Amino acid sequence: MPPANRLVPLARSALTPLAAPRLATCTCRFPTPSTSRAFSLSSSAQSHDNPLGLPRNDAPPTMPRMQRGLPKKRKIPGVKKVVVVSSGKGGVGKSSVSVNLALALSGLPAAADGARLRVGILDLDIFGPSLPKLMGLEGMGEPMLTSDNRLTPLRAHGLPCMSMGFLLPNSPTSDGTNNADTPVVWRGMMVMKAVQQLLFDVDWRAGSGHDLDVLVIDTPPGTGDVALSLGQLVDVDGSVIVTTPQDVAIIDTRKGVAMFRKIGIPITGAVLNMSHFLCPGSTTHHYIFGPPTSFRQTCSDLSLPILAEIPIEPTLSSCGDQGSPLVMMSSPFIARDSSHAPSEHDHKLPEAGKRGANGLDETSEDQRQDGARAAFERLAARVWNKL
Template identity: 50%
Template sequence: MSFTIKSRPFSTLRCLQHENPLGLPRAGAPPRLPRMQRGLPQKRNIPNVKKVIAVSSAKGGVGKSTIAVNLALSFACSGYRAGILDTDIFGPSIPTLLNLSGEPRLSSNNQLIPLSNYGLKSMSMGYLIPEEAPVAWRGLMVMKALQQLLHEVDWGGLDVLVLDMPPGTGDVQLTITQQVNVDGAIIITTPSDLSLKDAVKGVSLFRKTSIPLLGLISNMSSFICPSCSTPHPIFGSQKHISDMCHQQDLKLLGEIPLDARICEMADAGRPTVVGDPDGARARVFEEIAREVAGSLGLGK
C-alpha cells in the first residue's frame, strides 16, 4: 500500500510560532525586555531650535493651522526668531497660509533651507510636491518624509518652532511625541461636544508621552455680529469649555471668535496678525503668544 505525503500547511517558522503563541521565553533563553522598552527610540532635539511647541487638535476642521500660523507670526512680530513646521504630510496648509511656493534649496550640508515670509521661517511637504498632486503614500514613505522634515532642515537658529500637527493621534503624532523633545503642547478645539471629545484624546496622548500641556484655545467661540458687534455663541454655552479645562486641569489661553475676515485673510495668504495687525483679533493672538512665551521662559 502506498501513501501520499501531503505538504505541510505551515512553514517551520510558523509552526514554531504556533507552538509558542504567547511568546513566552524558552528554557535557557535570556529574559526578554518589555515591548515598549525595546521599541521606544530616544528623543532628540531639533537642530538649532531652542523651544518647540506642538499645536494639536486631534480633529480636523477646527482651524488649527490658522491658529498655529497666527501664533507663530505673533512670536515673530514680538521679536523672536520664529519658525513653523507643517507636519501634515497629506494635507499641508502652511504654503497657502503664508502665500509661499517653490521647492526649497539645499544648504552646503544637504539640508533643506526654509522658505520665509512676514519674518517667519517655514517648512512644509507642500513645498516639495506639486500643489495639485496627492500624497498617495504608505506608512514607510510618510515616516521617511517626516524624519526629513524634523531633522534635516537648516533653521539657522530659532528661539521657537511651532509644529502644526495633523489631525488625529496616529503614526505622525506618535513619532513626534516619542522622538522629538517637545517643550509644550497647545490644544485647539471648538466649544462643540464633538470637538471636545476628540480634544480630550489629544490631551491624553501628550500626557502619556510626558509632554507638558501649555493650555487650550477655544476657536470659533462665538459669532460677532457685524452690525451690532454683539457676540453670539453658535455652539451653545461656553460652559463646555470651562468644564473641560477644569476636568483636564488645563489653562484656557484664549478664545478666538468666528469671523469671516479671519478666513478671508488666511485664504489670501495674509493671516490676521499681519493682515490686520491693529485689530482686536490680532491682539488676542499676541496675548496668547505672550503668555506661552512666559510659560516656556523665552527670553529675547
C-alpha cells in the same frame, strides 16, 4: 451560466492578483551644485529610508535608541524651543491658529534690548499641508539644499517655513500642463520616516546664521503616526490644543490630551476657536457653535489652562486664503506687550464701540478684527511666558 467545467478556470482568473502598478516618480532639480531630489509619490521598499528623496552619499542616518528599542528624544538642530499646535478633530482652525500664533510670537521681545523672537513654522501634515496657502508660498518653488544636503526653509512675512507642500512635484495632466493636486499615497512607515526627515533634515539657521527661539509645529488632527512619531523623536517644550465649542470636537480633544500625556508631550493649554460672533452694531456674544460651557468644564476636569477664546472673524479666513494672516494687519488698538496679565474676560474687545441710536455700544468691523488679533497676541504672550 457557463458549464461546470469552465467555472473553476473562471474563478481562478478572477482571483489572480492584478499586476503591480508602476510607481510614479519625479526628479526635482535644485539650483545648487550636484544636488537633486528623487521624490516618490507612492510607497516602495526602496524609498522607505528616504521618502523625501534627499541626496545621500552614505547610509541613511539612524535614530539613537534607548535600551528598550525606543528612539531617544532630542532637540531639533538650530531650534531652542518647540511648540506643537494640535487638535483632536479636523476642521477646527488649527492651521490658522498655528500661523497667527507664530507671527504673533515673532512680534514679542526676546530680551530687554528689544530684539524680537526668531520664530519658524513647520507644517507636519503630510497628506494635507496648509502652510503654502496660508503663508502665500504657493508656486514659489522648492526649497534649496545646503552643502550637507539639508532643506533650506522658504521665507514669508519674515518667518522661515517648511512644509510637505513645498516638496510635492506637480503632476502632468493629459493636456501637458501641471497641477497642484498631487496626492501623497504612503503607508505608515514612509510617513514616519518623512516626519523624521522634516524634523531633523531642515537647516533652520540658514539665511540668518542664528538659532530659532521658537519653532511652531502644525500637526495633522488626531492621534495617528505623525503625533506619535513627533512625541517619540523630539524633546517638545509645550503644546497648544485647539478645539471648537461642539461636543463632537471636545470628545476628540480629550483623547488628544490623553495621548500627549501618555507619550510625554507637555501641554501648555487649550484654545477655543470660533468661540463666539459679534454682530455689527452690537457687543452681544452670539454662540454660533454653542456656548463655551463644555470647553471650560473639560479644561477644568483635565486641569488645562485656558489660553484663549478666539472669536469668529470672517477676515481670518479671507486673509489666510490670500496668504497674509490676520495678525499681519496693523492695528492701532492693540498694545503689543508680552506682560499682559491673563483675565477670564480678555476675549472681549480691546475697547468699547461707539454708542448707537439705541444707546448700546456698537461694534465696527475694524474693532472685530482688532479683537481677534488681540486674542492671538495674548495667546502668543501666554505661550512664551510658559516655555
